[in-house]
Amino acid sequence: MNFPTVVNVNMVSLVVVAVFLLQGALFQPPQASGFKILPADGSLTHQQITEAAFLRKMAEVCRDVAAARGRDFTLPINSKLTPTAVQRACSNSYSSLLKIPTFSLAISQTSLSNAAVDGKLLSTAHHFDNEDFKNGRDLITQGIAAVKVSMKQGRYLSARTSLGAVCHTLQDFYSHSNWVELGSTAPFSTLIRPDLPLNNLAGPNTKICKSCVGKDCSDNILPEILQQKILTSGYFHLFSSNKPEGKCSHGGFLDRTSSRDPTGGINKDGISSNHGFLHQRAAEMAINATVELLEDIRVATGNQAFLQLMGLNQTSVLAFVFDITGDLSSYISKAKRASFSIIDSRRGTSEEPSEYILVPFNNQDSGPLIRTGNADTFKRHINSLSTSVGGNFSDMALSGLLLTLTQAPPSSDIFVFTDSSAKDSELKSAVEGMIEITKSTVNFLLTSFSSRSGKNISSSRLLSQSDIQLYRDLAHVSGGQTIEVTDTRLSQAIITDVITADLVTVLERSSAKADNFSFFLDPSLSNVTVYVTGDSPVFILYSPTGVSQSGSVADGPLGSILTVGILRRVKLNSDNQTGEWKISINSTRFYSLKIIGQSTVDVLFFFVEIFERGHEDSWGQSFTRPFIGRNATLFVSVTGGDSVTVTDVLLVEASGSGVVNGSIKAVGATDFLVNVDRIPEGAFVVQLKGVLNDSTQSLPSQFQRQSPTQYKGSRITITAQLQNITLPGVPFSLNFTVASNTIGGNYTIRARTDLVETDMSFPSSLILVAGGSAQGSINLTVPSETESGTAVTLSIEAEAPGSTDLNYAIVLLTVSTASAIFSGCYSLCMCLSFSCFFVFHFV
Structure with a gap:
């Protein structure tokens, strides 16, 4: 029997995807x-x-x-x-x-x-x-x-x-x-x-x-x-x-x-x-x-x-973040119908989630977080959501999303249901950082009507263009979609695409000018879908054989086009997809392009740090934003293909034409280390191109994949200092230093753990002079009843004045009541040229 687990909203944490990155050191003398x-x-x-x-x-x-x-x-x-x-x-x-x-x-x-x-x-x-x-x-x-x-x-x-x-x-x-x-x-x-x-x-x-x-x-x-x-x-x-x-x-x-x-x-x-x-x-x-x-x-x-x-029986987690401010209305009804449709579409399939998460929010706070492994129990929790009458049309949407991102496993499918603006928009950078860390996909479902004041009001009166753009930006960063729930049938078609199994990203770009884009479709791809989001952009799609179809043609030789609000979805016909495609988009206003499909061939991307001392070419994954302007290394793994030849790994500006080429070194049949000489200034994606040699195909074919999640660099560093560690229930202090080579001013500090009822205090801000640094301390007490062997993650965030930059560092705590090693603990620092992470194992 499955029982839900409730997590208090105040216990926002860093998801444990971070913990596997925190196992290294650089600045101490090498050991064998x-x-x-x-x-x-x-x-x-x-x-x-x-x-x-x-x-x-x-x-x-x-x-x-x-x-x-x-x-x-x-x-x-x-x-x-x-x-x-x-x-x-x-x-x-x-x-x-x-x-x-x-x-x-x-x-x-x-x-x-x-x-x-x-x-x-x-x-x-x-x-x-x-x-x-x-x-x-x-x-x-x-x-x-x-x-x-x-x-x-x-x-x-x-x-x-x-x-x-x-x-x-x-x-x-x-x-x-x-x-x-x-x-x-x-x-x-x-x-x-x-x-x-x-x-x-x-x-x-x-x-x-x-x-x-x-x-x-x-x-x-x-x-x-x-x-x-x-x-x-x-x-x-x-x-x-x-x-x-x-x-x-x-x-x-x-x-x-x-x-x-x-x-x-x-x-x-x-x-x-x-x-x-x-x-x-x-x-x-x-x-x-x-x-x-x-x-x-x-x-x-x-x-x-x-x-x-082993990763062989862990389907993705389905998480819903629900706006519950206001009376029961057409908004709530539509949100429930959409959520139930998503749940039912996966039941009895290989993609039925192993866990469901529900996080409600209103105009005052968010939470609690509810977990269950049973779909019917989950639906009952959704049905039992109690609404509260709000005093305005702004809610804690990003707080609810941040709580979900920090508690749900990585690569979760997250849906945010709302009809109002986010009053906590200052959390945008923190949410973006957590999306980078977790690689979860965030989709916003915006309803068209609300009755918060007892009358149906067009959502355009509740959501300004800047409000909607905030949601679009966050969805775009995660590789998700912003869907207007106007027509249940049309919206459900988009939702079905989003939650389809074996989804891979072929290409994703955004721009505000006329441009031409090309992309390769390989034989392993099926159910390829092209999304163009924007204010009436004009586009023409070209197949490898030269056949074209205008975006104004609903059913043409290349596919069928469905329109939901400002989103246009082109479902390509199944015949003759392999080869180089092109799409020409003519617009002077912001638009985004995304091409996805189903394939067993995908690519994993990780930024890593090379340890050039102590062992030839040792490395470990870095889990912070890479430093802007410096070189960096990625670990790239192609999955699901018998053999591949990787020809290009590129860092591509998400909203621009800038490209950083990487130098590739094979470290296995389908694994590669890629060195880039710099990190772009703005948001970027990782793109891979190569040749796929599959035993099911007679001839090799060109293929490409892209990271669905956008990345950002940072000019902020966070360095944690070694401290003494105590047993559960005994407080300890963790000193840290924040440095920046850009602007000075008041830097916002945040710290979170994923262990409920952990007692923690830290400074809310630090003053830095331009190019300088400042120190702070986190006081933390792990609950005395914590089970031996429990892993605890602590994140430290530093955000520049005006939310112009943000970086984060992570500390892993493994609680143990076993006999002491190394006078009570062993502690190690991983200094990644721009950030240091400390791994403390309680012993």
Whole structure:
């Protein structure tokens, strides 16, 4: 039975999509890392190891389910598994599972968190260096506990963050220790079992290694150590050559200890490492250990939760933000009918939401937030919404939307029902920032009539053009639509498009001048729809064969055109879509163009920061707005295609013609790192072009995709300072610094957590001189009853005077009542050239 969860409006938070980005550091001296991050010389990387384990475990789970249900499972479980093949095989086992991109997204999120651990410096435990086995094992077991708690709470992104970090440390054990050299043929299960003792560890005075002979380190571990099965790991230091007498070094040109007797090292990070002759065995052992870890989580949480963790059974969340100011009226009736139609259209399908969220708002406040997994319960909550008579026609629409964005999982479908202006328009920048973070799609449904004063009043009298433009801007940033609910049939057609499964964005632009746009449609696309929004723009659409159709022709050779208010929707005919299309738009007023379709081939975009010290080309995802004017790096993953050739990755101005070209480096079959030399001044989108080679098509075809969410850069930095951490119920202070290289003045400060009843205080503003900085402090007390393993996110926002700029930083707290590590906590800073994030794990 499903019960709703109510969240108080005052507990607005940062969605946990942020947490998987907060696992790195830059400005401290490098520490030894593990397996490589970028492919080189045939060595397996952390990402490849993690993906291989995910695919193997998912294939095993789906094979077992198929056997239990009497279904065939013919997919060979070997090293050649791909996300596409596993998803298809699992769909046969389960009858219906989610599309490819969500599975790939789960792998990418975990891998990004995994890779970013290489930025965790001066932490021997994270990499099992310096024989630090106890603390390393504690990190793993406490991280596993955090994964399981997050899954129980339905916070799967938080779970993937913890899982990625755990996987890195676990995998490093097999690269940095002598477990493989001891002749072991199975993973060291004790690492994931806190109840088992760590036996046969090398003592502090035990001599382990002898010097390598030149570059040959194949027999530098003493024979008696191998015979007695004594466990050790290499020592590492960047600046000092000191190490205990007779101990092994990590090895490599960054390790100063490897030049001191005994020289050389024992790491197996890559084929060219000191013990690189054992790299393949160590990597395969790491894969097996990661599979064992995943099985431990599956057994503890069950198949359903495990599938959601893997991204294979987690449909998008459907969230409604309802304006309830005024009497029951045609507005409320239309809003309810539209909402019920959306709910019913997904029931019984593979796209039926796993969760529903409802957030009411009026002219005084917003909330509470209500969650449920049952569609009928959700409809009853909508029906029971009580209205309140307002004193004006302005409501807290953005407050309700912000609460929803911070509480709903990422990539949620959010619908805002209103017939009035937003009195809290000052939150626009904060809402835009949360849309960037969550990548959720926001759609505004504006009703045409209201009876707040007892009479039907045209919505144009309630919503000025500036009011409507505010909603359009926010919808446009998220890749959503602003729909006028005038005709139920016409509006429902647009709504159906918005919530269709497997939606991908081909192109999206906005302008205020006549322009020509081209776009490629590939064979994987179906149900392609073109939207032109604006005040009567004139447009002509051209097919690859030269056939044209004017926007004034409702039914033509290329498609059917539907008009709802200022929105024109062109549904392309199914025949002859492949190739280069063009659309010419003639207008001197603002308009927007959007082209979407259904396809299993999609693209994931993430901004990342390269760690150029400590490990060659290590990186972790950045979760702040990139700094305007500086270079940046993106991680790009093409999902659902057998193989792709990416030819162009571009940062394109959302409302302009400016383009920044990226240089592309492959880091996998369908994964790429892209460097750009600068970030545009205004809003921009990421566009990818390439060639799709699919086994279902006889010839390669050109394809393009675009990020549905717009991005912005910032000239503000937020730097959090390390502070002591206390147990739940004990207050602590977190100092932070805000800096800007542009204007001075009064900068607005906001801070939010996602943990209900957290006690928190912070300054509402800081005064900065031009080009200067200012410091503040956040005082926070986590509730004493917080369950051990709970992940908590804290966001800090700084907004420039006049709302001209905004940036945010994020702190992840993992609450634990376990025994202390590193005198009570370990804390790490991720300084992303323009922002620093701190990851605090309570212990």
